[in-house]
Each structure stands twice: as C-alpha cells, then as structure tokens.
Amino acid sequence: MPIRHVTPEDALTRMRAGALLIDVRGDHERALGMADGARGIDREALESDPGALLPDLDAEILLLCQRGQRSQQCALVLETRGYGNIASVVGGTEAWDAAGLPMQRADIDADFGERYSRHLRLPEVGLAGQKRLQATRMLLVGAGGLGSPAALYLAAAGVGTMRIVDDDVVDLSNLQRQILHTNARIGMPKVDSAAIAISALNPRTAIEAVNERITADNVERILDGMDVVIDGGDNFPVRYLLNDACVKLRKPLVYGAVHRFEGQISVFDAGRQRGVAPCYRCLFPEPPPPEAAPNCSEAGVLGVLPGVIGMLQATEAIKLVLGIGEPLRGRLLQFDALAMRFRETRLAADPACPVCAPDCTLLGYVDYAAFCAGA
Numbered sequence: 001m002p003i004r005h006v007t008p009e010d011a012l013t014r015m016r017a018g019a020l021l022i023d024v025r026g027d028h029e030r031a032l033g034m035a036d037g038a039r040g041i042d043r044e045a046l047e048s049d050p051g052a053l054l055p056d057l058d059a060e061i062l063l064l065c066q067r068g069q070r071s072q073q074c075a076l077v078l079e080t081r082g083y084g085n086i087a088s089v090v091g092g093t094e095a096w097d098a099a100g101l102p103m104q105r106a107d108i109d110a111d112f113g114e115r116y117s118r119h120l121r122l123p124e125v126g127l128a129g130q131k132r133l134q135a136t137r138m139l140l141v142g143a144g145g146l147g148s149p150a151a152l153y154l155a156a157a158g159v160g161t162m163r164i165v166d167d168d169v170v171d172l173s174n175l176q177r178q179i180l181h182t183n184a185r186i187g188m189p190k191v192d193s194a195a196i197a198i199s200a201l202n203p204r205t206a207i208e209a210v211n212e213r214i215t216a217d218n219v220e221r222i223l224d225g226m227d228v229v230i231d232g233g234d235n236f237p238v239r240y241l242l243n244d245a246c247v248k249l250r251k252p253l254v255y256g257a258v259h260r261f262e263g264q265i266s267v268f269d270a271g272r273q274r275g276v277a278p279c280y281r282c283l284f285p286e287p288p289p290p291e292a293a294p295n296c297s298e299a300g301v302l303g304v305l306p307g308v309i310g311m312l313q314a315t316e317a318i319k320l321v322l323g324i325g326e327p328l329r330g331r332l333l334q335f336d337a338l339a340m341r342f343r344e345t346r347l348a349a350d351p352a353c354p355v356c357a358p359d360c361t362l363l364g365y366v367d368y369a370a371f372c373a374g375a
C-alpha cells in the first residue's frame, strides 16, 4: 500500500486534533530547529524498536524529516510493522518552515547557522560542538610558519578566542610560508598582522594579540585561562618551557616542528594524565646540541611543509576541544614531504621523567636558553 502523504499545513491541523507528529531526524539536526509540537525520535531508534516508543498501532502518526525522503522510508518500515494510520509530511521541516508554521528554533544567529552549516551537519560536531568551539580559548605560540595555517583554520572553524603570542615583525623572507602575513604588512608586528588576517576571515573570533617573547617570567600569565596550547614556535627553549608549564598547569600541548623537508607532530597531555600520557621531555629529555638543531632561518624549509604540520596541529586541537576521534596522545607522527610518507611511533610516559613523573613536582622553570645551549 502506498504511503499516505500530508502537507505541512495538514500535519499541523491533524497534530492539533491529536495526531502524533514525530521528527525522525538526528539529534544534531533537531537541535538547529524543529516543528513546534513535534516529538523527536531518531529514525534508527524508531525503526529498531517501534513498539517501545509508539505502543499504539492504531494511533495517527505523522513522520517528519528534513525534506521528506527519510520520513517516507521510515513510514514504509513502520507500516510493515503493523502501524495502520501513518503518513509522511511532504517537503519535511524545510517545507514546514517555508510555510511559516510554528518552529522551535535554536538560539543562534543567522551568521552562526550559515557560517558553520557544514559543521552543524556533522553529528560529531553539531550545535553542541560548535558552541564548545565558540567557548574555547586557544593559545597559539608563534604567528609564523606553523601558526599561520593553524590560526586561519582554527578561526575559520569557529574557535571563539585565540591568544597569539609572538614578539617578531613580518619580514619579506617569512612570506614564502607564513600565510597570515602579506607584502603590505612587512615591518608590522606579526601579532597585529595575524589579527588583521584572522578578523578578515572570521570576525567572530576574538583575538588577544600578545606582542611579547614567551619566557619563564610570563609563561604562566600567558597560559592563564587557555584550554589548549599550540606550539608554533621554532626554537628549543620555548618548546621545553611550554612543555614544563603545560605539565604544571595541566593543559594539553599540541606540538609541531619542521626541519627542511620533514616535520613531526604529537599531543602532549601529561599534565592531565600524569604517568599515562608522555610529555615532550619523555621523548627528548635533553635538547640536541645547538649545531645539530638549526632553525628554519639557518637550515631552510620547504614552504608548504609548515602548512601541512600546522594544519595537523589545528586538526588535533579541534579534536581535543570536541572530544572526538583518537588524539595523537602517546604517538609521534613524522612526515617526510619528499618521500610523501607518514610514520607513526608509539610514545610511552617515562616513569623517570624529571617533569611529568607522577611523584615529581616542578619547583620552578630553569634557564631554558642556557639549558638548550648545553650550558
């Protein structure tokens, strides 16, 4: 028997006369708005055990989805399960809304709904996840090669607040990879140039530009209130300092580094998972001798390489905020651009780590410049 169809107007009249209007879309879709008076039941849940959710086989049931396809398929399934008075609403919630019928709407503005629509369609992000991104405060240390793609993608994704720390100015030799900056902004502080680029992309992201070098004296002030820390720096003293501060202050650190044609990334979460997740010092207890670890200005770097690594860092940062997927915690991902290969190494927490071992308390920050100079 063909499924009966009703118009949204008819559905409203019948619902007011006692029919059940069921919105069979997913939670993340209903969160954005649904027909007023409809009851939300996931299609999968309904089809797997309709008797538990709708015990009366003779009740008049009207099914509603986004555009009318899923509700029709669901109606067919329910009919085979013995429901005798079932109909699908033609055109779904979109037609209901277009007809001006009463809606329960999410408390978001039109810009938010449209800008993040592709996130809102993902059940793993959805309205709840997007609001979490909006409420997130991320620290980006370095507005350079790694920081550029990370900042742009994190702002585009809807991170609400980004504190960007860098004490450098834009130089012509930066523009080969540091895509936050432009020719016209050479000589400008990088944090100001970054703020211009980010605001142009997403004015919803609040930028806190900190034109300072991060040091043992200011690191705790700079990390204060931040949910996730992204290391986009290019030097060992800052890397060790950030690691130690993140362990002490219990903040996740998204690490990235590049060298010529190779890069690596990991998530160090020892601050929140002492003795379980490793920190940077578990991996590299001692910095390499300075002559073995030249920075980009000395060794050169393929311009796209920090783009790849910085975007992987942004991906991990977003996953940490949303609590989805498998974070790169306890894993080091290495990338070789010439071979175009990724290699993954498992990392364990070092029970003798001087910073993150469970029984260890960080008393203070060392002189990181001297530490890394081998002094």
Ligand SMILES: [Zn+2]
Pocket (backbone or CB within 6 Å): 270, 278, 279, 280, 281, 282, 283, 350, 353, 354, 355, 356, 357
């Ligand atoms: Zn450690």
